[in-house]
Amino acid sequence: MNMAQLRARLKELNGELSVLIQKDAPTAEDMAAIEQKLAEIEGVEKDINTLERATAAQARASQPANAPAGTEERTVPAQVKKNLSAAEKVGTLVFSMAKAHKMYGKGTEHVFKTMEDAGYAAVAEEFTTARALNSSAAASGGVLVPEDMSSEIIDLLRPRTTFLRGNPRNVSLVSGSYKLPAAAAGATAQWRGEGDAIQASQPSFKDINLVAKFLDSLVPLTNQLIRWSLADVRSWVERDMSLAMGVALDGAAYFGPGTVHSPLGITRIPGVHRVGALGGTAPSIAEIEGTARGLELSMENKDLIMNSTAWVMAPRTLRFLSDLRGNNDQLLYPTLQGENPVWRGRPVFKTTQVKINGGASTDESELLLVNFDDIYFGEGAGISFAVSTEATYVKNGKTISAFQNDLTLIKASMEADVDVAYTEAVAVAEKVRWGA
Structure with missing residues (x-):
């Protein structure tokens, strides 16, 4: 054939x-x-x-006999003409990394040749340029995604993470950090009589301090999938990788412990308004409304501009609120139905990163109100990918060998950190047991 x-x-x-x-x-x-x-x-x-090798050998043999050594042109299959999205480019990269690793072992020297053989030399060139700027990533078997493409991947993650969907202020951590003095309490203005001294206001300040920390996502890829078409791997990247990264980002952005290697989540920043939720497992409407009103007033009383404020809650809390009915069996919160729920005039983001097993009763959750316009999200200059067929990973407390289970592990890493301009931009209701 x-x-x-x-x-x-x-x-x-x-x-x-x-x-x-x-x-x-x-x-x-x-x-x-x-x-x-x-x-x-x-x-x-x-x-x-x-x-393919025969075609390449034939092309080399067709070079003039007097051509200087090393000047022969390397032929590659016809190149794909259409423009590829960031997800498609990363899918091509992941497919090539996995296939090259399986065929040739560790090292990146065969990754871009595999991309070229598949007809994507132009895409390989983009990654090759980024690799030259990060020798450590290449030496360890990883590939760095170019900065402009990384921004597109962040956009790809937005539907998968409630934190990015809230549109926090995005800043670059190209140098590894970002510092900015931010007003924690604004200036004041007062009326005065003629000839009276102007009273000086005493605004206080809070430094915004973002320091790049690595966020990693490890996703197993079956070796059967590697044998499938490139389009299938692209679909995997867009679905599974973005979902894994989104879950990890949500957890760290909201609830990170603030260790040396982890961001301090915005709900864990000292000074954030925290109250106890009313009503236990079966709250009355008045108790639900009172809890929500308290969170809203904590921001409104500080005159925050609340143009990008959203609720963040666990799926259990959302389902409880959306199913509430009055005496006439009418839904009390009909706007909570559908894919884009709204509560009290503000969008609702649900995420499993808001836990439901806290407290002494092991069934407590939290309800967050976040003014995303006063939240800062810093991201590093690039996203890197690495591949292994020998590593192990832990799933549900069980250690799984990639080699023994015929898997290829893909690790995606990005640099990120979060901070708030005003501590009043985040309000938390603790001990939420609604619907437990």
């Missing part, structure tokens, strides 16, 4: 394999068929690789 026929057959085999492995309870015959498909796929991939 020629190259076109081989690629068509590979696509056909991948489709047949996908049908087999998606069965809920594969039989022994199914497992045998899967083994056969894998063997056929590996054979076709080997034939494609042989033809």
Whole structure:
């Protein structure tokens, strides 16, 4: 078969394999068929690789006999013309890293050759430039995503993280840190009589201090997926990687412990308004409204401009509030229904990073009100990716070997930190047991 026929057959085999492995309870015959498909796929991939190497050898042989050594042009397959999104570019990178690591072992020297062989030399060039700027990442087997592409990936994460969806103020941590004096209490103005002295106000200040800290996401990628088409891996990057990074970012941004290697979450900053929720597990409407009103007033009494304020709560709390009904069986909060819930005129973000197992009763949660316009999110100059087929990871308290389970682990790392301009920009209701 020629190259076109081989690629068509590979696509056909991948489709047949996908049908087999998606069965809920594969039989022994199914497992045998899967083994056969894998063997056929590996054979076709080997034939494609042989033809590619033969084509490259033929191109080298066509160089003039008197051409200086090292000047021969390296040929690559026809390049994809359409513009790729950041997710597609990163998907191409991850696919190439995983495949090169599986075929050649550690090191990045084969990653970009794999990208070029797949027809993405232009994309490989973008990553090659970034790699040259970060030799340590390349030496450790990782690849650094260019800064402009990193910004696009942050945008990709926004739907997956409630913190970024709130649109905090974004600042760059190119030098590793960002400092800014911010008013913690504003100046005052007073009327005076003619000839009277003007009373000087005494504003106090709080320094915004962002220091880059690494946020990592480790996601296992089955080696069967690596054998699939590039489009499948792109889909995985856009879904699983962004979800994992989003969950980790939410947890650190809201509740980070503030250790040497972790941000201090905005709800853990000293001075943030905190009150106890009213009502226990079955609060009255008056108790619910009183708790919410107290959080709102903590901001309104400080004259904060609340144009980007949102509620952040656990799914349990949201479901409890959205299901509340009055005496006539009418929903008390109908605006909490649907994909974009609103409560008391402000959007609601739900996240499992707001825990529901706290306190002595082990069923306490928190309700947050955040004025995101006064929240700062600092991000580093790039996002890096690394790959391993030998590492282990922990899932549900159990250590899992990538090698033993035929997995490839992809680690994504970014630098980030958070801080607030005013402590009044965050208000927390503790001991929320509503719906427990």
